[in-house]
Amino acid sequence: MRTKLPSSANIAPSEITPEDKFLSRRALLAGGLGMGVGSYLGFNGRAWAEDAGAPLTYTRNAEYSVTDAPNSFKDISTYNNYYEFGTDKSDPSEHAQKFRARPWSVTIDGECEVKGTFDLEDILKPHPLQERIYRMRCVEAWSMVVPWVGFPLADLLKRFKPTANAKYVKFFTLLDLKQMPGENTSVLDWPYTEGLRLDEAMHPLTLMTVGLYGKVLPNQNGAPLRLIVPWKYGFKGIKAINHIKFVEAMPQTTWAKSAPDEYGFYANVNPAVDHPRWSQATERRIGASLFDQRRPTLPFNGYGNEVASLYSGMNLKKFF
């Protein structure tokens, strides 16, 4: 069943200052990122209904962007973990090309007043998009810098009016054994699920992501809708979300279920808490010079000023 969402007064993409857009594009081009010029032409409106690679309209959020050099589109789109398409880093880009990310619907239910199954377009329509260049730290101790396009998850969640019982948010990936060959294996429990405490979900850094490098998200990077929580290990960034549920108790999450001694619910980037089998003190920056890739890992992946207060008083060695 598809439900119509209550419409709300939001900034239409057309109202976004073209100059900002122009400047942000210039800045990116000056950075040698080699992007297409499609969005110069004022492409507007329903870009989010388009297939992977279609240009998006967005503004750049400099406040929430790091100054590290972003990785190339090629690195970001050919090297990642997405076990639904295989366990090798190159599997997603090889096996996700035929994945149908549109049409798409998202079910929202649980402890909230507005529930139902909505077309992706209705989910995305009210939200102006922003680009944020975030650090991405994988639990496997490598890292990248990625220019995501999305909007604050908080803005989306508020529309569904979570009740006082909503303490956590649980996310589900599509379960589709035909389209996602990895889901036929038992390497993880399917569908992939993730969760955040409500205050984490509502934090302005938490990004509901629909794009990469100014274009609609490639299938292998989690199209059409994925989560980015930059102060947590990458596996918290659940992909191809088709169900969001407000819940009262801490939800079970896929990796924590798979190996509870190795992966926790919080999964905050923390150089002081090692993975039982490898160190988390340092990370290797993909794309850096071959002989100089190791760099120290920062607490909360460098976002401590913004998020450390969420965890004050908590023993982060215990709640890893």
Next chain:
Amino acid sequence: MNATRFVVKPLLFIACLGPAIYLGVGAFGLWGVSLGADPVHTMLHSCGNWALKFLLITLCMTPLRDVTHQLLWLRLRRMLGLFAFFYAVLHLTVYIVLDQSGHLSAVWQDIVKRPYITIGMLALILLIPLAATSTAAMQRRLGRRWTRLHRLIYPIAVLGVWHYWWGVKKDIREPLLFAGVLAVLLGYRLYRRYQISAHAPRVTAQEKLS
């Protein structure tokens, strides 16, 4: 005899060098060869993987001799074993120089704190005396002790596969395959030992097993 020496062995040598050449070419991005977005991981994993494969291939030579009644296999064994050592050393070198960017204190911390690295390191250290005594002269000089020393290859192979298994994040299918092949190869030796002691008690198992 000469065909082995002048044709088979040189060809095998070049073939065994293939993976290292490929990784070297890819590391520098020559001729369009790419090692992907994370060349360090590709090199690290690939060298370790080939070290294990060469260990298992080396362990296939005695069964192949038994099955085919050809001594050729034993004449290739030393080169294959040395290539296992070669790729293990490359694996360690990539780990220290590229993966850890030469931070020796971090490497030492890993060796003492991470069991899967400890046993991998142990396997490599145990390979050193085997490589050092691989010459025909050493084999003659050590005589029966050589055979006994080189039986270290069995625990080394177990440690190597274990190292791989333990290091994998979640998908253990490949380490499982390696472990399966190793189990067959070691099981074969147990079977032979049993067979020999049951049917020909006067021939020592040690001689047959070498």
